Amino acid sequence: MDAKTILGNALNVSRRDVLQGAAGTAATAAAGASLFRAVEPREAKAFAYSPYPTDDELVTVPTSCAHNCGSRHMLVAHKKGDVIVRLSTDDGRYQGPQGGFGYDTEEMPQLRACLRGRSYRSRLYSAERLLYPMIRVGERGEGKFKRASWDAALDFIAGKMQDLKQKYGPHALLDQSYAGASYGVLHKSDQIEGLLGRFLGMYGCRTSSWSVPSYQATTFSSRMTFGTIEDGNEDDTFAHSKLIIMWGWNPAYTFHGGNTFYYMRLAKQRGCRFVLIDPQYSDSASAYDAWWIPIRPATDAAMMAGMAFHIFTNGLQDQDFINRFTQGMDPGTMPQWAQGQESFKDYILGTRDGQPKTPEWASAICGVPATDIVKLADLYARTKPAALKASWAPGRNSNGEQYNRMAAALQAMTGNIGKLGGCAEGVGKAWHAEGIAYPYDEFSNVWYASIKSDRWAHLVLNYPNLKREEIGLWPRSDNLDGVIPNVRGIFWQGSNWFNQLPNINKQIEAMKKLDLVVCNDATITPSGLYADVLFPVATHFERHDVALPWYKGHYYIHRPKVIQPLGESKTDFQIYTELAHRLGFGERYNPRASREYFHYDDAVDEAYLSAWWEKVQHHQGADISWEEFKARGTYKFKLPRLHVAFQDQIEKGVPFQTPSGKIEILSTQLAQVTDWTRTAWGHPIPAIPKWTEPFESLNHTEKRAEHPFHLITPHARWRTHSIFNNIPWLRETYEQEVTINAADAATLGIKTGDTVEVYNARGRMVLPAYVTERVMPGVVVVHEGAWLDLDGDGVDRAGNPDVLTLDEPSPAGGFAYNTILVNLRKTDLNHRPGWDQLATSRAHVFRRST
Amino acid sequence: MEEEKKARVQVAVAARKRKGYTPVTPDMQLGFVHNNVDCIGCRACEIACKDKNGLPPGPRFRRVMYVEGGKFPEVFAYKVNMSCNHCAEPACLPTCPTGAIFKRTKDGIVDIDSSLCIGCRRCEAACPFGAPQFDPISNTVMKCNLCVDEIDAGRKPYCVMGCMMRVLDVGPIDKIRDGSYATKAVGPGERVVRQVRNMANPELTNPSIAFVAHPKGKVEG
Structure with a gap:
């Protein structure tokens, strides 16, 4: 067979x-x-x-899910021969002596997989799997390929790489690897620790992409304010809050930590109150019985300024905390070098600019009644401890970093940082896992130019006639500083970025100018259709690795090679090692491996991983051997205390990692920039958090004349970005649809199920409408990640909102995924969901209003 | 194989006519409990079930219903999660012409012997809760069997063990109803009900399911 x-x-x-x-x-x-x-x-x-075959008649192999979703859960494969028959999840039996079926405590909860994880078998065995190397035969993007031998495909790429490097220099190849195949310790894909970055960097030809689509604004804010992105608490701390403000956060969809949502349920049972600030009444709002405050997208920083005004003018701030731990919160905490400059409190009270940021002022911008702003500010300032979880989504706006910086100011002024039940997130990276098992050395993350990730198409289309600040060129201290890179080829690893970066139509134009596009993936993707060569990559069931928790969670999960790789698929590590051999640096790239690695990877991977486990034993006190870990399948740590970010800074006076050692509401680094064009940001950023007008919003009456709706593009629960878009089991649970407020829909004559076109000057897409009271008027919602499906007129029939997004990032690098004005109209064009809807149940979403 | 099945079914139909139908009173009745409020509607249970039972798109043994209402901005939402309710008086069972549907004496699980199912879909029409699911590929009706293999192995069904929020559980329905069954699905101070809004009258079949109802999902009585 x-x-x-x-x-x-x-x-x-x-x-x-x-x-x-x-x-x-x-x-x-x-x-x-x-x-x-x-x-x-x-x-x-x-x-x-x-x-x-019952579970007990099958071979049981504990493993985990793999993708870049914000969490990491256990999967348990039940296999017969070399075929996975079904998957289950953690049931308490796989964690050593204190475990057992049903063991699930607050201290050591089970790591139960979500719907995506549970659907992995149909991804592993999907019709979209790539099984053989393929070389393009049609036009780029046409999707015509023929099967090639590994030898032919690898030689073709190696030859092309040599040509491009020789002709165009060390910038010619753009690294667009991303986290789609990541969160193992060995088979990594991302910009900093990824296998591709090390491969291209070592080859001496790499332009990297520095801004992170999900949370660049947040990363920037945390680095400026706290000096680190490790501003997160472990998920179990959320059970100890008295108030949790979910700012643009929907933990029912986007898990942040393996059990955060569950600990929040425990908090609710213990009397915690919840607030949701979001244009949508999410499932989190309903599950936690939250007070919903609908807010105009991209105006969050204004509302926060209004809250700060109320807190300052009523003396509700924790002045002792401010005095001890912050820089620039008020005139009294301004450093010597900034005496007389505007402090955050000056800005809020309007002492310099003459505009007090009153709740009424904020209300006019954000659309939240001033009374609600006051009520929330009061609640937040008086409830101890309170967690303001400043999620990433509102940061995915033009000037989104100001929202995150403002949130940090609120967290600090109420003294909720470094305390159990409080929260300084932000990024939310908590306990630090031992992350890398392959050689991470001076060759890792070498780059010759680095650009804002969403500016690549702009760069390619306008080369060489652009300024460094247009592409966010990262400064260097050598003669390559400021050199505009001439990008001629793209490599994708664990990445469907073509489908996921903003303004796809512009990317299509840029794609035509490239000489080489290489895609490593387990399945075909919309990006893959634009590749010159498709390398079939083994999934995480088909290679040996260890899974890390995703920013939160103190555990490791062993991930053995459950089955042999399907078809001729190989791991990314095998592919880059073999390419490196063909380019002459194979032994440096993969020092533990011989040339045989391409065919026999088991012993080498085992050697890397067992050596890595020694680091875990030494650095983190793991008290079991590598063999024991492999036998159990998982290792859950008990931390000495519940991990709260910055607890040592607050309790023991350890300095923050900022230049001043304080929480920098006034950023030393930003305050001292004299020439913004020579920074990676390219454009001025205020040194204290300030409300900054976005490119476009519901407040821009002129722009609204043509495009009256604000589109937001949150993450879906049924996909991890674009991964799992092709899974029938998941497709059964949702529609790719545009969510419209009922009153707006009535005005437009649109009903649930009508097919509508959503459009602006950048593109058009067609998808069904979902009419509801759960979204605020003027706002429409389309979940990111649908697989692009263009018709002959360039209209996306699948409903990928990135045909409408703007590729102009925020100065700090935040993607403006949620800053989009659009219009809607009913259409006769048909929506193409990309799968057979007739095959499903009669009412597949199972949704009703009462 | 087809011939053999035909013969088996003929024998079964004759036996069914001869014997008729005697209601089964189980020694103990298992049932589900679901917290409508705390459920985040993630549908991990649905997908766990699809995988466990190897289902193609279409038949869906477990279904999480999203309910919403109110007017902006005073809105509410909750979830009602149901598979087969393994009713005390199953409406599907007497409709089956081949006797393929049976109820276990041990724990009241209602199941379909697929080797006797002829795909007539009478049970599908009889069930007030939409539990029987027709699979056009095998031309049979299938439904939740409460992961009877897991139950017999001393464990709980895949949906329950997959519940991320621990809001779905299984147990002796009498104990779930009187609050004496320890379960994370029911929070401190919460009580369970037999029926929620828009659900068929439980008097019809006496379904073995209990809910923690949302305030807007409560019914009189």
């Missing part, structure tokens, strides 16, 4: 077929034949669908 048939059978099973398809062994075939021999009705007893 060939691989495709096995896959098809494994997935399209009725239960009676399970064994025939999934295993196909002689023994089971015999069992199948004997099944119906008796014609007498059998005494009815379970299991009625036999032959059916």
